[in-house]
Amino acid sequence: MRTTPSRTLQATVCAITLIGLTACGSDSDAPTSTSTSSSSAEPTYDDDYAFEAAQAIEPKRRAHDPNTKLSEDTPWATKDYIDLVNSNYTAMKKEGVVEKGTVKVNSTHLAKSDPDAPGGWDLTLYQCSTSTIRYFKGDKDITTDPKNDGAPLPKGPRDNVHLLTFHTPDQGKTWQIDDVQLLTGKKAAEAPCEQG
Template identity: 40%
Template sequence: MREVRELMGMTALCAALMMTVAGCGDSGGGETTEPSTTSSSSTSSQPTYDENHIMDEVRRVDKELRKLGPNDKISADAAWATSGYRTAYNEGVAATEDAGAKLKGKVTTDSLCLADSEPDAPGGWNVTVYLCATSTVRAYIDGEDVSADPEDSSKPLPKGPRTSAFLESFTTPDGGRTWQLDDSQVLTGTDGEKARCGG
């Protein structure tokens, strides 16, 4: 049972929160973006699309992600996710399946707000967004609740809804017209508190 709990502590966090998180996301080989509460401006780039458009796109992507059931994978034709994010996410779901587990529950987005916008980031325009979400998803094997605490996989996950904060990274394939989810990292401590953007 300990091996199952250790596995679920890693994979259920990815699949149950409906996003790939620490250790599960795709870094894309780019630089890590430090969160900032204000968007950065650039003298060499003048984005055609403003922050309102970007956040409309972010909310559109989030709605697509929330449409997935807790055991669903991201389809190959989902234009709202990069191939790296889709691969990492689907590997988390597959690991849960391989453990013989089924996930039940849902994830609700509490708030989304812009952290940073970097039109001249290496590799192309990069946007980071703070996300706060509440999850009721739990893992079951043969009807037994095997949900593990992601911070200590030897302990069961406490009952009840759980709120978590994340820093999500988005990229654009077309100069800012549309945006794709590329990475998601759990924020804890003071970084997590920064993400509580009025949600």
């Protein structure tokens, strides 16, 4: 009987770890800051509005049970993000893996706002968090360390820095999460985090 996870399972747990270790940012349900263009009746959305709208997605994202699929019509996520989450869920279910633990967000910071990005405005945020998330197959803890070439992850809380990417389908009025990347090494060290 095998006592270590397969390469496929290790890769799956590593992949899900990259998107699973973030949590609630703002507690607000909607952004509050807008500015109005003098040349048009249409409102113009600025970086502050976009930042607040993106933060408001996180409570919704973390309210979703990570051991279930995302609905294909989830309004706060792009199709690419939904496909990624559901692909990881399917792989983990096939291997009998479940996620357990909690995340505390320590701070969120604007990384880049690009209104002229190909395909429309993109926004990226640094999210600095402390996580106890772990992955189990039955009673066996199979959590791997994405910062250490897939070695077993030491027990206890750990600080993480993620880069969250958001996209707007309507020129800034509403936002959807599109991607989550775990930052390591120099990139993590350069993030504007004050970890708890």
